[in-house]
Amino acid sequence: MRAKVETVRIDGLPVRLYSAAPAGRLGQDGSPTVVLVHGIGMSHRSFARSQRALATTHRTVSVDLPGFGWLPAAGRRLSIEELGDLVVRAVRSRGHDDLVLVGQSMGSQVVVESARRHPSVVRSVVMVGPVIAAGRRTLRQQAFDLARDGLxxxxxxxxVLVTDYLRSMRQYLHELRPMLRYRTEDTVAKVAQPVLVVRGDRDPIARREWSERVAAAAPDGTFVELAGPHHVQERQPETFARLVDAFDRAHTPQASP
Known part of the structure; x- marks a missing residue:
């Protein structure tokens, strides 16, 4: 399934969108669009397998944030709040207004901020390997956990991780401070939409106690653990796609007969 690739500019910042869907469903048909947002240093490639699995049944858009993937660096620090706004505005510019947002690692911060800022268009949120755990908000601790995850x-x-990091190093360095300082647990408590927190059972970055805490902080939160590492959505793409689909269906209001 070949993705449609577009680059849009929001306030002068480039955002690349990789759209894929079942045959005939790239346009609007009343169903939601699943939006995939990568973590720090990464790109849409961290969702390649899971997007293919999701796109067999859903319209999907995988995002490259400014300065990541092959996009030029923004030249400045972008806050999580700004990134959350950029994602929704970029996707809406292509006509998508009913969104299921899926974010992995730093992307989980971005999508929960998107949901807080744009409640009218975000119907639900999926946070995969959410960061950053309270008590581990230092660069040294995160570097140690990342090295353990590499094993x-x-x-x-x-x-993918190594090559994406090399491409995005300039923006990566800008985004470290916003990611480290962002209090995910405080924002998720303000999100009214259903929130699904997914963790790999071998993830040393998003540890179980922390992930459960994030889910519990959401007014309508659910926690699920799958077998795998930090990028569990790529270790088990079909299982992950079924989980996202079931979560969305469970929280979709049924039409009156």
Missing amino acids: VERVRMNA
Whole structure:
């Protein structure tokens, strides 16, 4: 399934969108659009397998944030609040107004902020390996946890991680402080939409106690653990796609007969 690739500019910042859907469903048909947002240093490639699985049944858009993937660096620090706004505005510029937002790692911060800022268009949120755990908000601790995760990720994901980090290093350095300082647990408590927190059971970055805490902080939160590392959405793409689909269906109001 070949994705449609577009680059849009929001307030002068480039955002790249990779759209894929079942045949004939790239346009609006009343169903939601699943939006996939990568973590710090990464790109849409961290959702490649899970987007293919989701796109067999859903309209999907995978995002490259400014300065990541092959996009030029923004030249300045972008706050999580600004990134959350950019994602929704970029996707809406292509006509999508009913969104299921899926974010992994730093992307989980971005999507929960998107939901807080745009409640009328975000119907639900999926946070995969949410960061950053209270008590571990230092660069040294995060570097240690990332190194440990590299030992349990597969070769393909480690290759994606290394090459994406090298491409995005300028913006990566800008985004470290906003990511480290952002209090995910405070924002998720203000989100009225249903929130699903997904964690890999071998994830040393988003640890179980922390992930459960994030889900419990949401007014309508659910916690699910799958077998796998920090990028569990790529370790188990079909299982992850079924989980997202079931979560969305469970929280979709049924039409009156």
